Amino acid sequence: MYALIVTQMVVSGVLMGLIYALIAYGFQLTYATSKSINFGQGELVMVSAFFSLTLLNVGVPYWLMVPGGMLFGALLGLVVERTGVRLALEQKSEGWILMTIILGLFAFSVAENIWGRDDRPFPTPISSSPIQIFGIHITPVEISVAVGVFALMGMIELFKRKTLLGKAFEAVSADRDAAELMGISATRTIMLSYGLSGVVAALAGILIAPITTVGPTMASALILKAFSVAVVAGLDSGFGVVVIGMLLGALESLTSFYLGSGWREAPGLILLILALAMRPMGVFGKASIRKV
Amino acid sequence: MKKVLMTSLMALGLFAAQAFAGDTVKIAITGPFSGGSAPMGISMRNGAMLAVSEINAAGGIDVGGHRMKIQVIERDDEGKNARGALVAQELASMSGLSGVIGTVNTGVVLAGDRYLQQKGITKIITPAAGSASMTQWSKAGVKNLSIFRFSADDSIQAAMVVEEAIDRKLTKVAIFHDTTNYGVSGNEDLLQQIKKQGNKLKVVTTEKFNIGDKDMTAQLLRAKLAGAQAILIWGIGPEMAAVANGMAAMGMKLPLIGGWTISMSNFINNAGKNGNGALTPQSFIEEPITPMAKRFINEYHKTYHVSRIPSPMSAAEGYDAVYVFAAAVKQAKSTDTHKIKEALEDLRAPVKGVIATWRHPYSKWNPANERTHEAFHRDQVVMGMVKDGRIVFAHESDKQRLIKEALGKNAK
Numbered sequence: 230m231y232a233l234i235v236t237q238m239v240v241s242g243v244l245m246g247l248i249y250a251l252i253a254y255g256f257q258l259t260y261a262t263s264k265s266i267n268f269g270q271g272e273l274v275m276v277s278a279f280f281s282l283t284l285l286n287v288g289v290p291y292w293l294m295v296p297g298g299m300l301f302g303a304l305l306g307l308v309v310e311r312t313g314v315r316l317a318l319e320q321k322s323e324g325w326i327l328m329t330i331i332l333g334l335f336a337f338s339v340a341e342n343i344w345g346r347d348d349r350p351f352p353t354p355i356s357s358s359p360i361q362i363f364g365i366h367i368t369p370v371e372i373s374v375a376v377g378v379f380a381l382m383g384m385i386e387l388f389k390r391k392t393l394l395g396k397a398f399e400a401v402s403a404d405r406d407a408a409e410l411m412g413i414s415a416t417r418t419i420m421l422s423y424g425l426s427g428v429v430a431a432l433a434g435i436l437i438a439p440i441t442t443v444g445p446t447m448a449s450a451l452i453l454k455a456f457s458v459a460v461v462a463g464l465d466s467g468f469g470v471v472v473i474g475m476l477l478g479a480l481e482s483l484t485s486f487y488l489g490s491g492w493r494e495a496p497g498l499i500l501l502i503l504a505l506a507m508r509p510m511g512v513f514g515k516a517s518i519r520k521v
Numbered sequence: 522m523k524k525v526l527m528t529s530l531m532a533l534g535l536f537a538a539q540a541f542a543g544d545t546v547k548i549a550i551t552g553p554f555s556g557g558s559a560p561m562g563i564s565m566r567n568g569a570m571l572a573v574s575e576i577n578a579a580g581g582i583d584v585g586g587h588r589m590k591i592q593v594i595e596r597d598d599e600g601k602n603a604r605g606a607l608v609a610q611e612l613a614s615m616s617g618l619s620g621v622i623g624t625v626n627t628g629v630v631l632a633g634d635r636y637l638q639q640k641g642i643t644k645i646i647t648p649a650a651g652s653a654s655m656t657q658w659s660k661a662g663v664k665n666l667s668i669f670r671f672s673a674d675d676s677i678q679a680a681m682v683v684e685e686a687i688d689r690k691l692t693k694v695a696i697f698h699d700t701t702n703y704g705v706s707g708n709e710d711l712l713q714q715i716k717k718q719g720n721k722l723k724v725v726t727t728e729k730f731n732i733g734d735k736d737m738t739a740q741l742l743r744a745k746l747a748g749a750q751a752i753l754i755w756g757i758g759p760e761m762a763a764v765a766n767g768m769a770a771m772g773m774k775l776p777l778i779g780g781w782t783i784s785m786s787n788f789i790n791n792a793g794k795n796g797n798g799a800l801t802p803q804s805f806i807e808e809p810i811t812p813m814a815k816r817f818i819n820e821y822h823k824t825y826h827v828s829r830i831p832s833p834m835s836a837a838e839g840y841d842a843v844y845v846f847a848a849a850v851k852q853a854k855s856t857d858t859h860k861i862k863e864a865l866e867d868l869r870a871p872v873k874g875v876i877a878t879w880r881h882p883y884s885k886w887n888p889a890n891e892r893t894h895e896a897f898h899r900d901q902v903v904m905g906m907v908k909d910g911r912i913v914f915a916h917e918s919d920k921q922r923l924i925k926e927a928l929g930k931n932a933k
Contacts (some may be wrong), residue, residue: 231746486742489729
């Protein structure tokens, strides 16, 4: 009984951790090409989830809503890139930090005004009644989270390795100046990375919403965890974020089980401090030599 | 000549001012009309406004042989303590105000009511239920209190929750509460009631959660491991929905018994079918079982174009509170807030409301017993149950009792 309950805790923690990993992956995508990240990524998750909910409410079937929501996320990502990031990058300034935060705050107020402050349920055709596997209760909705996360990350990784556009993406990530000399447009590649990052955020929102409900603050806790995961794993390892995400999720669950739910946030912070003190480039990160 | 003109003008002015002040009974209705508590605030206001328009349509209140209509001043406190304090300060300095009705959030009550009390302005708190709203005055030993409450407060509710668990022959329960003032004092009320009702329940674990928490797995599994047979819960809608959903996701089927906040629309909507069976003390159930209830529910639906009252209990309490206040104005034969307070403390004529017929709801304030300014008793509250998106009677006997009482009154 006891071992079973602990396993149950680990399983539900790992599933939550996969969502952290997916959002952290969104950070990585833009960091790879432009060395910038969207600090309003959480609001992107939330607004996309609200938009998807609206699609469902106007009668769009679930399986059409998913790509619709992801497309909307991509558009939002592009808007962030155009309005908040591009100008700052062109001027080699760090202005994107403040700009993306401001865009996030703006999106938050817009969402409050359009959809209100209340949390709302997110209907899904996937069943949320539990099935038992070796005595562990798990719901199909939770399984869909895992499937969705791995499918999207797998597809993006394949795209980066196998297609021409993806190779351009990798080239810009490796060395922006060299890539530009080879005729690859860095600006376009950065746009692509922000678009993809928006897709990832939207899917994270759609996957988690049936479990956590949709509300303006739905992603504010998630985003901090995702940021820890991205920093601990290193900002350039897709495999790393999955491992660290699952680890953090499991640790959180176990901490709240053994020490009480008030300690839930502790492992994330401890991991972050340890990583920054011992491996600032991230556990799976590559140490980069910066020429001055 | 000039002097005569001046004095006559002044007299005219005075007369005009008096005529104006004498025309209406000015009351303020405050509550959260926007934000997360808005379903309760808006229902309360709408219920109160129904009563006001009924009274005004009948010609107003008879104040010493002179018919006066009620004039309402609305203020939105947004459910925020700081905003509530500002609203209370504004009302405290308003001239000619006869009284204040409202406030949903216990925190807002604690932040604002002292300004009204300082000026001796009569206030009826409805529907905020937290015990601290009234015990703050008994603890401070206030001798003369102008604050009254008209709601099924937490101590009644906690007693009923514990009673329900004992009636179901349960012995081991888990207490879940949020970390706000409301949740923490709810936990204390529950523990006190368990002791008072003979320690028949053993609290096997006490679990906390924060506002905004979505994942209750750890708390639920600890309750499971401790062998809890039911969860007694004190929190607000969204987090309690997370508890109900978390139980469903793990195939746990423990009865969920909690405060009246289980009737919040954000619990009912977010928990969906997982909320079915949750038990909650209610002062009013949206079922047309008595002619009075039927009329009230129909009027509400018709006037505000809804098929369901967002918070039926808040609406009914707001409605009855206005009638109780109006009765006090009539008895005081004055719009003076101090005289209305005296009248409320000794209300002689019974007031027919939608929840009950109120006979002498309040008595002279005694700091040793805050029940002197509490209108509700155990009898006026029934156990409700969530069923497919509505709150219904949990016990048929409660329903029959209310029907019988209404019939009895009609027969008289």
